[in-house]
Amino acid sequence: MFSYWLGLAAKKDLTKVGDGNPGAFNLWLAAGFKLGLLGVLLDFMKGYFPLVVLIQREMIRDLSITTVAFAPILGHAFSPFLRGRGGKAIAVTFGVWSAVTQFKVSLVYAVILAVLYVIARMVYKGENTPTETDGFMVVFGMWMLGLYLFFRAFPYYLLLLWLENSLLITYKNKGKLQVFFKDVYSKYWNRDTTIGM
DSSP, X not given: OXXXXXXXXXXXXXXXXXXXXXXXXHHHHHHOHXXXXXXXXXXXXXXXXXXXXXXXXXSXXXXXXXXXXXXXXXXXXXXXXXXXXXXXXHHXXXXXXXXXXXXXXXXXXXXXXXXXXXXXHHHTTTSOOOHHHHHHHHHHHHHHHHHHHHHTTOOHHHHHHHHHHHHHHHHHTHXXXXXXXXXXXXXXXXXXXXXXX
16 A cells, blocks of 8 residues: 555555545645655556566466456455555556556546546536545446447456456445435435425
8 A cells, every 4th residue: 555655654644534545645635746646656556567567478368367457456445454444446447457458448537537527527616526526426437438348349358357346446435426326316306306396
């Protein structure tokens, strides 16, 4: 958990910052953008570098790519160094997809998130989006990415990796999703049915 260790070096306990996530975003909040960016870079490289080496040397292929590529994402999300409590695994996810698809899929995911962010800023009239909305965008964007993989006919083992990745990111954001949907329900749907009565 590079971000957690960097936080400790800066005398910050990331489990007590923001949502308690020991990842790069909370490092950014706790110790500033320089350490935050370093945390993002290290988490990205954790997913990217080992996979690139293994794939280029043809030590893994097809279904073995799925297993090996999911390992850093899973390890980050449920870090054994923090007794199973890890980060949201977003930067590691970008690293993994950059390695296994030579940046193609990670770039598409970044574009999807950028579009969702612009829409969210319009909905919130230029104000910062709540953390629950951010969580929803990360999860929804990951599920949308599956459409791209399917229609572009990516191989089955990458579709399996995407499914594992999507389920994990959904699970790691389940609390934020519950709050997000509860807020949406109370603001929009519940209001409309009350007016109709």
